[in-house]
Amino acid sequence: MSDRIEQKLLAILGNPGIEDPKQILKQIVMDIKNQTTGELLQDKHIYQLHVLVQLRNLEDQLDEIMVSVNEFFNIEKDPIYIRGEKKGFHKKALGIALELKKKGMDNAFIKEVTKLSAEEIESLEL
Structure with missing residues (x-):
């Protein structure tokens, strides 16, 4: 998988193969946390992720992941929430x-x- 967050986000649309989609989503969320600087850019990537997971019917998995990594992600500031x-x-x-x-x-x-x-x-x- 690419190192660029934008490419990882678009990979959600593809077939993740044998890998667990939940694990892929968790890795993307952690990459957003670790590789983006600034809250605005993080929010942008999280919003994009929300949109893309809807297309793959992975909303429940993403919700579960967002709750588990809430130490850096303030769900009350999430526009979807x-x-x-x-x-x-x-x-x-x-x-x-x-x-x-x-x-x-x-x-x-x-x-x-x-x-x-x-x-x-x-x-x-x-």
Whole structure:
């Protein structure tokens, strides 16, 4: 395998052969940590890795690896993680808003409590 991180990232798209994809992913993550300077470049490579593993259906393996190497990787700063968290909070807020609406609460109150937009609250079906 190449020494360049960009080539290693693209190798994810190929057939890793007999090697364990999880081991390859772990090696790439460690190379990103050890061979890149600066948080911005590391974040860029990690984001690229997230995109490429989706194409090979290796997201679960990457998630497991990212948790195991979290001593250098702050998952709370990962853009994919942040997007998922926001989506989860939004979904939860919609559920709370629907329950409040069913109980007859005022839309202004629901907006204040859930931080949802008036349009989102009004569009909720009882």
